[in-house]
Ligand SMILES: Nc1ncnc2c1ncn2[C@@H]1O[C@H](COP(=O)(O)OP(=O)(O)OP(=O)(O)O)[C@@H](O)[C@H]1O
């Protein structure tokens with residue numbers, strides 16, 4: 001397992017409020033990692049920094065085998081480098097069909113002229129079918145994404161990540177709004193995806209995290225409070241005080 | 247064009263068929279080619295309307311599909327008109343001047359001819375010198391190139407600056423409007439080199455066709471406008487279909503999400519903005535020879551606002567909606583303002599439509615926005631019983647407009 005992403009000494013403040021405070025973090029490839037932490041701990045902001053949405057005030061974010069910096073790259077460049085993201089609130093293109101949503105995410109050249117003259121291929125269609133099958137949306141392919149239930153939108157977004165075929169997946173609260181059966185399916189899928197790539201899952205639900213059965217990082221007030229197995233971190237007194245004890 | 251493009255977009259075929267039939271009908275009824283039931287001036291009105299339909303579909307692509315509410319596309323239209331107008335004016339004045347000077351005892355030198363043309367054209371603004379921007383006005387080919395190059399370059403530079411700094415929504419609209427206003431104020435000046443508020447005139451006289459009657463010229467321009475609209479429609483249908491259309495609509499609905507999928511949103515916006523500006527320029531170059539005159543008032547921001555109104559009334563996000571909106575509203579507008587609509591006598595007050603038409607238009611715009619956000623084009627959904635996606639998400643990247651509310655009607 002080699003290091004895929006390394007953050008060190010990263011800080012971000014919004015109007016003087018330190019949302020991320022001297023945060024250091026590492027993930028290898030392949031690896032599955034869960035991030036937990038109370039509301040406002042900075043979990044989403046952490047993802048914003050990696051994906052280029054928020055520029056850190058200080059610190060380094062290094063990516064890939066050569067350890068090139070991600071800072072200063074645009075969101076789209078970072079996405080093309082192989083980092084996919086699922087948002088906390090499901091964001092799919094509701095006016096478009098499930099098929100169109102997946103097709104847009106499909107790993108292909110992203111330049112305007114490549115896209116303009118893009119020809120639908122049998123291979124692409126097969127890939128869309130495969131992704132849809134994986135996330136259980138085969139029936140829904142021709143339906144507008146706006147008609148899907150909340151849980152299915154979450155699935156679609158995960159499917160779009162699959163189609164993107166990234167090396168690092170950042171998944172923000174995937175289980176929100178899902179039924180217990182759907183949650184179980186989600187954990188299986190995330191675990192499977194983590195066999196070949198790095199997957200970071202932010203989740204509040206302890207049961208969900210336990211089922212992921214992976215290393216856990218606890219964030220609090222913008223920095224790492226504890227890291228290790230779930231049993232290890234839940235036994236930590238600091239973690240109990242700020243998170244579990246409430 | 248992709249194989250199967252037309253079969254996957256049947257509405258394109260329907261539109262082209264309707265346009266063909268309409269062109270045929272007008273040809274049969276026109277003075278030069280048919281019965282003469284339609285007057286030459288009405289054929290010109292119809293030809294101009296087709297040009298307005300062309301710029302309306304361009305507006306629909308940039309606004310209805312890509313979510314950029316540009317209030318500058320009529321400026322590109324005007325630039326196209328000015329570019330062709332310069333050649334028309336130069337070439338025609340040259341013909342007149344050479345003819346009158348040929349009668350002189352001593353044959354005039356080339357410089358004398360050019361000076362005389364300058365005096366003719368710029369006399370109204372108290373000048374006789376040719377400004378630098380007229381350098382190519384003697385060449386039809388170069389001025390035709392300007393029709394596409396100048397709007398294209400202006401849109402490219404402006405768009406690059408604006409999109410790169412992530413200006414979106416209302417702020418972007420204001421910026422495009424400022425550009426338009428600056429351009430029209432500049433053109434209003436006498437020393438702008440384009441005859442100030444006099445503009446360019448006599449554009450209906452096509453050099454080389456002095457002996458061709460206007461009835462023939464009008465139908466020829468009508469055909470050219472119909473052809474341009476048909477080709478423009480095909481082009482935009484191609485751009486807004488398939489994966490490109492998907493990405494463009496994605497940018498309208500949630501541009502941040504499109505970025506995180508790895509698409510460089512700014513390049514896409516720049517592509518759409520520039521392409522539509524070029525088509526707007528072409529539409530203008532076909533429009534003004536039919537109108538006969540162009541002046542800076544045509545470029546004023548209000549024109550671009552009308553354009554947005556047409557597209558909204560016709561139904562944005564579908565090309566034929568923009569065509570219907572532009573044709574319907576602009577023809578209705580000339581009927582009302584041209585005194586075609588009878589005044590309404592209310593006893594205490596007489597409604598004169600020439601004054602009240604704008605109020606009526608404004609109210610219709612508000613009504614459409616509030617009660618029928620899909621516009622006139624939305625009626626086709628009812629007929630075709632085609633299921634269109636009910637939109638739940640926000641309509642665009644900014645929070646300035648009531649798009650979400652509009653959409654959930
Ligand atoms: N753009 C912003 N401007 C100002 N403050 C912000 C911004 N983004 C985040 N914050 C603040 O930074 C802190 C961390 O927010 P963040 O969204 O990262 O928390 P989180 O751990 O994802 O919480 P939750 O579990 O509720 O999703 C919060 O206090 C939030 O209010």
Ligand SMILES: [Mg+2]
Nearest residue numbers: 043044045088
């Ligand atoms: Mg969050």
